Amino acid sequence: MSFRLYWPLIVLLLVIPVIILVWQWRRRGRNVVMPFDHGQEGTGFWLRLLLNSAASLPALVLAVVILILSGPTRLKEPEVKRKLTNIEFCVDVSGSMTATMGEGDRYDASMQAIDEFLEARQGDAFGLTFFGNSVMHWVPITTDASAIRQSPPFMRPGRLPSQSFGGTEIGRALLACRKRLIDTESGDRMILLVSDGMSADLGGGRDIEVANKLKGDNIIVYAIHISTGEVPDAIINITSLTGGEAFAAGDVEGLKSIFASIDGMQQAEMERTAADAVDYYQPFAIVGLSLVGLSLVCSLGLRYTPW
Template identity: 25%
Template sequence: MLELQWPWALVLLPLPILMRLFSKRQYTGQTTHWRFSELYQKDRYNQTGTSSLSTWLLHLTWITLTLALSRPTWLGEPSYIPPTGRDLMVALDLSGSMQISDMTLNDQPADRLNAAKEVLSQFIQARQGDRLGLIVFGSKAYLQAPLSFDLMTIDQLVQETQIGLAGEQTAIGDAIGLGIKRLQDKPADQRVLILMTDGANTAGRVSPLQAANFAAKQGVTIHTIGIGAEQMVVQGFFGPKVVNPSSDLDEPLLTNIAELTGGQYFRARSTQELKAVYQILEQLEPTPSEEVFQRPKTTLFHWLGMLSLILLGLSILSSGRLSLRDRRAS
């Protein structure tokens, strides 16, 4: 689709005709006569049988120059541009305790990691317009995926995580520190870290509270999720008994981390509660709702400008040759 940014420039197109019209005006007494036929008479070069190529080239020069002044732009087909949302990092605990089967999937017992994968997958697929990244942590914290709009790949990497991949212990402080590092160059109002764990900080070189204070200074919001049931029936020496599989969960620490950074702490004792947590996060950190389309623009101004210069040069060259031929003939 062709678009003229300055269409009013086209009113200059008939200017050469008007100038020639006024130059051909003749006076008889007090009456003005317009000799339109003279506009089409042959000039002195045509009288010798030679076509006035120079005149036609000048006309084309003026036309292309006027079109260039109108700033023609070619608009391509509209393409969808993902709207810019938040830069969101997910820190997932892969320590040994995540293998405890106190959750359910499809009414079947499931360990904490598989339940987290299922719910997190649904959350990732709904984050169109956000850039997501993945951190996994155990005894150490590792960047599994940098921030990206490729949500399908992020989801696939989540599904490929395994318990113990990062070690058996829990380095919460290191995970927060790595998240801050990956988010620090992003817009301050769009930096979010979701940290999901089932234990207490038992490893790492960085204190969780120290990392949380630094995150607050950097404008990183941290939402923490404590996962794991509070009751579970296990088979003991004297028969079945009820235990608390989440006795190691440090809820005061996770609460402090969230409060220091302007986030919230959530407790997920079941898969259903974990789904509810991510639904709340959808409301707290909404994705962009408006679709954005962009049409690529190609400016034709410089091409027409170059063409007008070429035509002008040819006109001057043609005029010079015809003048030389006329002098030789005389």
């Protein structure tokens, strides 16, 4: 236990009730002897002890008040909190994402699965990037996921200019997401890539180069290939080298299960926080109220007579 007020000042203030107590126990009042026939003059020790004790209660109450005003604190138990994970969604919006999937297209299914993933990962920070031949950072990394949930209508494939978003350049998109993630000050870093095509910029060993850059910045890449075909080798290389994994999803239910699997594989870590100092008034309040109550009871009869 500690106090917010400095100890020298507390001690200085406590001198006041100490002086009152010393004065109370050392002062000599008027001795009154009651005349009784054949009586002997007693010392009155026990009566004096009882009366001095009763008269000392206000000084003790003052001491407790000073300690309360000094701000008593104690360290509470360290809490366990969720360690932040910074997750960047990297979503393909090329023309092929308009292919039918479930009741909508591949883009609709992807964004719906991302929305459910957001619910499962409450407490993490998310960003959203769309890409084709170009890259557009849509939502900055934030713990408020509402902007991601409201984004699907604005970046729907087929409505975007084909010269910028008609093709698929995954390498460029991953490196753009890397720049955003390395600016985060704390927490783990993860890219969740959602695409349905081959990349035009990962050939000739470019995939290994991109993977090494991501690995060097401790960024894990998980990839979901929304197609009935095999996951491209370049994507497998990137995910395996960074510590992630690549999945293929041919239908809506498979897509949802993959997101659930990634949530289970990349579980949020828990960390103990430093113990915080909290107010600790309870014992002092109990002692102070008890002394006030006892003083009131004593004032009914245990006091010196005024002669």
